Amino acid sequence: MFNTQVTGKHPHSVPTIKDVAKAAGCSTATVSRALATPEKVSDTTRERVNQAIAQVGYAPNIAARNLRRAESKTIVALLPDISNPFFSEIISGMEDVAHQAGYQILIGDCEHDPARAEAYFRLLSTNQADGIVLLTSEIPKALIKQADGQADFPLVMACEFFSDIDLPLIAIDNHQASCQAIDYLVSLGHQRIATLTGPAGNPICLERLRGYRDTLSAHGLIDQACVAEGDFGFRSGFQQGLALLDNAQRPTAIFCHSDEMAIGVLKAARQLNITVPGQLSVVGFDNIGLSEYCEPELTTISQPRNEIGQQAMQSLLHLLRGERVIRRQTLSSHLIVRKSTGRVSD
């Protein structure tokens, strides 16, 4: 038995484009063209090249290609916190589009640490990434400020945004979604409606808060407004839930800016022997998988997460091709009524 895999050099060396060229009896340029721009190569040569590639078992060296082309075919998806299940389907949507176009996705978990975010941004300048989809506003603005206005800075935002920096954005209308939730609660007879927001200053939460206030005002209930602040996580939902509910004048409904917090509130209510939806209605936000399996099933606002991911990646690809990009794409959310909301009891 002998080794049939001849590369022409050291027996264990990996075949390069040169080996292919030799096997196909043409120059490396032709091989490269046959791969990158097949239409620029005659049918017969293309065929010969393809055979040669198969014969020597060639695979392009990507580092060399990246070096030459000054690109990386890598997109960073910057998340505030990878453990939040809200993001997984967005990522999934991004990957579909990205892979299609020959791009990879590098998931960047900031863990609420500015240094991490900075490190991921640095990948842009070192050619290790071609663009960023930003899914958090919890990063130092200085990272972006410098490039603000530059029309094709390869950065798009999804879901989250900055109030004072205008970047291409793919998101739902948070104000409207919030109005819809509050309207619904009012229609059930609720008057004392509290809201549990995400981190203070977060623009999407401010939008939702605005929707909350506007709708209360519209119904003449603004003096009943009651706002608590959480961090999107279970624990803060539980703690703030206890604070809101352990109180004689407690609200009859709580609108939460995340499902995890809503589930925390449900636990707080149980602990205080407050029945849901009998004595308290709870609305969440995001419609994560879990929201169908908690007790009671959660009324919540659903975002088209997969589509958001797809559109975001699509926009970024446009940007990378130097094309103009829609500054603001608004996708529609909708209220999913389940069992955590009901008519107010008196």
Added chain:
Amino acid sequence: MFNTQVTGKHPHSVPTIKDVAKAAGCSTATVSRALATPEKVSDTTRERVNQAIAQVGYAPNIAARNLRRAESKTIVALLPDISNPFFSEIISGMEDVAHQAGYQILIGDCEHDPARAEAYFRLLSTNQADGIVLLTSEIPKALIKQADGQADFPLVMACEFFSDIDLPLIAIDNHQASCQAIDYLVSLGHQRIATLTGPAGNPICLERLRGYRDTLSAHGLIDQACVAEGDFGFRSGFQQGLALLDNAQRPTAIFCHSDEMAIGVLKAARQLNITVPGQLSVVGFDNIGLSEYCEPELTTISQPRNEIGQQAMQSLLHLLRGERVIRRQTLSSHLIVRKSTGRVSD
């Protein structure tokens, strides 16, 4: 006002090591050494180089470095399904160690699709990744078989494993964890204990199943064994839960191979008006964040996820350095008793 950033070439070109060399008055080799092996450069030169770097704003071109060094400083973490929150903390542990060592992590979501897995494996041969941490056994074995036995094939497994391929593995003792759970249920007086496994044939599930059977046997309860199969997700827990419970001779306890399934079972029990833990005890597996916030709080088995991630990455780094690696690292799990389990009622 004039531009102070002079690169010596096109005004917008990014500074290279040549620019640094010129600014520092030395050769590119010296600059390179000052960065890679500072001890091989005299103190004064090193200082001069560092200043030059700061002055011209140099950052190494990673693609060029990767090309020359034939490495990518990238590790792939291959997951069955990114939306499973079980993995996020493992990833987190991996990242801590990886970043420390100058590596990046590329999260590969297989989505139960062999083609995806194959694509990620291909990154190895094209030098786009240096190694893989495999967190799923749901991939074509052919991808690994070829390299089986090769002592420093840059692949380690975490949590999951193959029954017939021996690879470095970092995991808990699933058999023992399962025994512990069942022992505990027996100690509460349960006799009819069912188990809801993950996908059939999954080695870790087989281990857990073996633990289940062994423990039942030890207590003379093996003829009461009752096994249902799920897929780790909420829905399958709910469906199989209904099937197991909607039955005159239903079990008084169910041991589930994931927390999500356990929560699905809780929902099934509610729907059938079976109280937990009054009429039914439920045990989960993994101790995901949610398990403290469902109703009732879930008794479950906790894996040291962060540590598993760290050790896995550590082992992989050893492998990449050509060092010998412990074939099997067993970390300890423990049973967390919460409110979903109780003494059997009669």
Added chain:
DNA sequence: AGGCATTATGTAAACCTTTACATTTCAGGC
């Protein structure tokens, strides 16, 4: 058949680092 416009191919430089090898510098011992 000759000329012209395409089309196909080849040559070689460029992308930016790293590193083997060669050369220079330096310190210290005599």
Added chain:
DNA sequence: GCCTGAAATGTAAAGGTTTACATAATGCCT
């Protein structure tokens, strides 16, 4: 002051691909 060995630095090749430019081949028209 000279020699030796070690330390510091420089030179230039190598890594694999892409692509601008040059050249060769082809097809078409008259």
